[in-house]
Amino acid sequence: MPIFDTDIATTAPAISWQHSFADLGEGFSVPLQATPLAAPYWVGHNAELGAQMGLPVDWMQSDHWLQALTGNTPLEGSRPLASVYSGHQFGVWAGQLGDGRAILLGEANGLELQLKGAGPTPFSRRGDGRAVLRSSIREFLCSEAMQGLGIRTTRALCVTGSDAAVRRETLETAAVVTRVAPSFIRFGHFEHFSHNDQHDQLKTLADHVIERLYPDCRGSAHWGANPYVALLAAVTERTAQMVAQWQTVGFCHGVMNTDNMSILGLTVDYGPFQFLDGYQPGHVCNHSDHQGRYAFNKQPNVAYWNLYCLGQALLPLIEEQDSAIAALETFKTHFPQAMAQRFGAKLGLNDGDQAPAALIEDLLTLLASEAVDFTIFWRRLSHWTRLQDPADASVRDLFMERAGIDAWLLAFSDLHLTDKRDLAAQRMLASNPKYVLRNHLGELAIRAAQQKDFGPVADLLQVLQSPFDEHPQHQALADFAPDWAGGIEISCSS
Numbered sequence: 001m002p003i004f005d006t007d008i009a010t011t012a013p014a015i016s017w018q019h020s021f022a023d024l025g026e027g028f029s030v031p032l033q034a035t036p037l038a039a040p041y042w043v044g045h046n047a048e049l050g051a052q053m054g055l056p057v058d059w060m061q062s063d064h065w066l067q068a069l070t071g072n073t074p075l076e077g078s079r080p081l082a083s084v085y086s087g088h089q090f091g092v093w094a095g096q097l098g099d100g101r102a103i104l105l106g107e108a109n110g111l112e113l114q115l116k117g118a119g120p121t122p123f124s125r126r127g128d129g130r131a132v133l134r135s136s137i138r139e140f141l142c143s144e145a146m147q148g149l150g151i152r153t154t155r156a157l158c159v160t161g162s163d164a165a166v167r168r169e170t171l172e173t174a175a176v177v178t179r180v181a182p183s184f185i186r187f188g189h190f191e192h193f194s195h196n197d198q199h200d201q202l203k204t205l206a207d208h209v210i211e212r213l214y215p216d217c218r219g220s221a222h223w224g225a226n227p228y229v230a231l232l233a234a235v236t237e238r239t240a241q242m243v244a245q246w247q248t249v250g251f252c253h254g255v256m257n258t259d260n261m262s263i264l265g266l267t268v269d270y271g272p273f274q275f276l277d278g279y280q281p282g283h284v285c286n287h288s289d290h291q292g293r294y295a296f297n298k299q300p301n302v303a304y305w306n307l308y309c310l311g312q313a314l315l316p317l318i319e320e321q322d323s324a325i326a327a328l329e330t331f332k333t334h335f336p337q338a339m340a341q342r343f344g345a346k347l348g349l350n351d352g353d354q355a356p357a358a359l360i361e362d363l364l365t366l367l368a369s370e371a372v373d374f375t376i377f378w379r380r381l382s383h384w385t386r387l388q389d390p391a392d393a394s395v396r397d398l399f400m401e402r403a404g405i406d407a408w409l410l411a412f413s414d415l416h417l418t419d420k421r422d423l424a425a426q427r428m429l430a431s432n433p434k435y436v437l438r439n440h441l442g443e444l445a446i447r448a449a450q451q452k453d454f455g456p457v458a459d460l461l462q463v464l465q466s467p468f469d470e471h472p473q474h475q476a477l478a479d480f481a482p483d484w485a486g487g488i489e490i491s492c493s494s
């Protein structure tokens with residue numbers, strides 16, 4: 001009889017699960033178990049997040065957790081489910097969608113755990129319920145890259161893989177991402193019940209979101225003391241801030257359908273996303289987006305449009321159309337304000353100070369005129385700021401045409417008094433990342449992982465989790481995109 005259990009993690013205290021979403025009852029979700037995947041293996045894991053969630057220290061060495069987070073064995077006390085939602089896709093009402101390949105296990109310490117790619121659900125429509133290794137690695141790395149950048153996002157605990165074949169354009173292999181967030185509720189959840197005239201469920205859902213995620217919306221004197229208007233206003237503000245963060249770091253989401261918009265203003269559903277290499281404001285990162293609906297520079301307008309869909313969905317609860325519109329209109333102040341503050345930080349201004357609009361406008365025109373690398377420009381500018389030495393050509397070298405940038409640098413220098421340059425540079429280095437998840441970096445890590453070399457995924461994760469640090473040994477990950485990067489095609493296929 002064994003005295004010691006070799007799989008120590010299984011003997012650690014079990015997670016104490018809550019299930020507030022499951023408790024909403026029938027009509028919101030369907031209970032179901034994940035579909036097992038043969039012979040799973042670890043592809044990547046996030047030790048920091050595991051610790052934060054109170055997982056046993058050795059969870060990533062444990063077969064118990066490997067099987068559980070692949071969906072092969074249930075986690076004790078969890079109540080897996082798939083939820084129903086609807087949504088507007090590419091501007092058109094798409095009807096019922098739902099968790100077609102995501103299975104919510106429950107919540108622990110206020111964080112929900114969800115397996116993405118763990119098999120079909122009643123909402124899979126014609127999909128297979130699976131996710132491929134390629135897209136799972138992209139989601140895993142980008143979630144943590146965004147977190148590292150200080151951008152609100154769903155998190156990723158780990159990716160497990162299996163050699164089971166999954167058919168996309170070609171045959172690929174399966175993987176499961178374990179996602180973590182306080183909630184995975186989307187605008188589309190509200191649209192679903194509103195569209196189907198299920199106003200009782202709509203109210204139940206809104207009350208649940210307010211109670212659990214936006215408690216300040218109840219009992220507030222703002223917005224005529226109407227908690228549902230307050231909710232719409234709060235989501236509007238968070239969404240405005242999130243998109244301002246995207247725009248100032250060069251993040252293109254790629255598929256901003258209303259079912260991919262988080263009620264918490266978290267970046268969610270990493271599919272065809274891209275961080276800009278050269279600054280091309282009209283860039284469309286999703287090769288399936290033929291109209292360019294989700295081009296980089298259209299993201300703020302799309303967010304506003306999506307918020308209108310949410311407002312429309314909440315109207316049966318809000319009752320007064322004028323109040324809903326007033327709440328939505330706040331986007332027009334929150335968004336520019338957030339942009340000016342983010343750019344202020346990128347320029348090294350004091351906390352909360354807004355960047356001069358003309359200075360930013362001129363700069364973005366210059367960057368766009370030569371498609372200058374967005375991340376490298378800001379990082380070099382941060383270093384340049386310390387000395388502001390005209391002989392330091394690091395920033396000028398990014399431009400073929402020098403007159404424009406020279407004039408801009410002169411105007412920029414006026415912002416920072418000589419004795420404050422060090423401080424400004426420090427602030428800039430903490431606001432302008434050295435590392436972002438460029439397409440080609442993800443691609444190289446994916447290719448290695450497809451050959452069962454998971455080292456590059458781990459290295460990238462480590463660097464992306466602290467993207468403002470120098471990591472001199474990983475300098476190559478901060479380089480310009482190679483020519484072949486332009487040929488990487490990222491579509492909705494995942």
Ligand code: AMP
Binds near residue numbers: 100127128269271492
């Ligand atoms: P997305 O474009 O990834 O946001 O997905 C849109 C909808 O399609 C969501 O309801 C997904 O759950 C569903 N979906 C995407 N891929 C699959 C798949 N392979 N199997 C089942 N459902 C899927």
Ligand code: MG
Binds near residue numbers: 259260269
């Ligand atoms: Mg989605």
